[in-house]
Amino acid sequence: MFKGINAIEFTKRFKSDADCFEYLLQLKWPAGFSCSRCGCTKAIKGRTWHHKRCGECRYDENVLANTVFHGVKMPLLKAFHMMFRLTAKKKGMSTVELGHEVGVQQKTAWLFKRKVQQMMKEDDDDEIGGNADVDEFLLGGYSEGKRGRSLEDKQAVLIVAEQLEDGRTGKIGLKHIENFEADTLGCAIEQITNPQAHLRADSYSSYKCLQQTMNLEIVKSEKGSALAQLHKQIMLFKNWLRGIHHKCSKEHLHAYLKEYVFRFNRRNKRKYLFHEMMHRMMNSFPHPYKYLINKCGCYA
Ligand SMILES: [Zn+2]
CATH class of the missing domain: 3.30.420 (Nucleotidyltransferase; domain 5)
Structure with missing residues (x-):
């Protein structure tokens, strides 16, 4: 169900934070909700829009917890727009441009892009x-x-x-x-x-x-x-x-080399990168600001 996506399909599919949330839910629980405490598969509305509450033990599970999206402060739709631009464009985008196009401060764009960049790692392919x-x-x-x-x-x-x-x-x-x-x-x-x-x-x-x-x-x-x-x-x-x-x-330099290799070696599969990267974001640990600063040094 997750195929390649172009700009028209992207804007059709993701119109609101709720659409983005639904998409992430499917990435987190591809076979349907399953409570991490008791295994119950019935969920009710949680505390916030990014929570699912277990129908049995009432455990409130944050869909974004323990993923790279953990702690993302901006509306999810903006994060999705940034991810789309970073993956759909051949060369990626500078954080100034990115912030301008999506309507967030450059610092916010920088932080998100760094997180995405950390996910652009080589694999066996x-x-x-x-x-x-x-x-x-x-x-x-x-x-x-x-x-x-x-x-x-x-x-x-x-x-x-x-x-x-x-x-x-x-x-x-x-x-x-x-x-x-x-x-x-x-x-x-x-x-x-x-x-x-x-x-x-x-x-x-x-x-x-x-x-x-x-x-x-x-x-x-x-x-x-x-x-x-x-x-x-x-x-x-x-x-x-x-x-x-x-x-x-x-x-x-290390991060840039990885980003470039990742982009170059997947240049013929660019429209599949959005989903690939979202999948990686949902299956990796949180990358808070302090972690990224220690890893990367300064702003660029
Ligand atoms: Zn439960």
């Missing part, structure tokens, strides 16, 4: 197994470039991009790395790929080292043309980061 190219790149201010001697204020990222037979890019993977040593690169590659992957990289010494333990082929860089598709993906990622997030601190 993101693992790369076929032919894939590997490289790394630097982020940070005007000093972007290739492997410097020291990273200083720059951040290094490893990228793996699956190369399909028709020349297009399949899935990608991104990992923040501390340095360019073979062990570091190898460890990051192992997290993104499975052992069946056939990898290609340029002739950098660390990759040559990894040849002993990995299914890795060294290709001559020829001014980047050998790994042209991969370099295009690096450029697309950098453009996205600049366009949506403007600037990015070290603390945030």
Whole structure:
């Protein structure tokens, strides 16, 4: 019953907080209400619109409790509109834009978006197994470039991009790395790929080292043309980061890489993401402000 959803279907289906509530009820209790205290399946009206009261033991159950929606202060309909925009748009949205479109303060939009971002995590489907190219790149201010001697204020990222037979890019993977040593690169590659992957990289010494333990082929860089598709993906990622997030601190980078990979690898299933994300929100623990601040540092 939960299919992909486009903008027209979304506005038809979710007109009020009550519509949103009904939807979340079905996510929480797909087989119908069942009291978590006594197992009774009969429910009556609860204390508030987001409570269900057990018809037997009278336990008042908050539908939003123990989910990421716990503590969301704005009307549910606004949260749904934000989620729809964050999932339906190819690149996502900045919190300024989001707040403006939905009619909430930027801070409120920021907090909600951070919660959504935490749910944009890779799963087993993101693992790369076929032919894939590997490289790394630097982020940070005007000093972007290739492997410097020291990273200083720059951040290094490893990228793996699956190369399909028709020349297009399949899935990608991104990992923040501390340095360019073979062990570091190898460890990051192992997290993104499975052992069946056939990898290609340029002739950098660390990759040559990894040849002993990995299914890795060294290709001559020829001014980047050998790994042209991969370099295009690096450029697309950098453009996205600049366009949506403007600037990015070290603390945030991890979350942004995950968000980008999540979006990119699901680019052909975008209309299903709304439900997928709602499902994740209802099946994860609450992410209060303090938790997010500790995790992410500051506002962006
Ligand atoms: Zn009960």
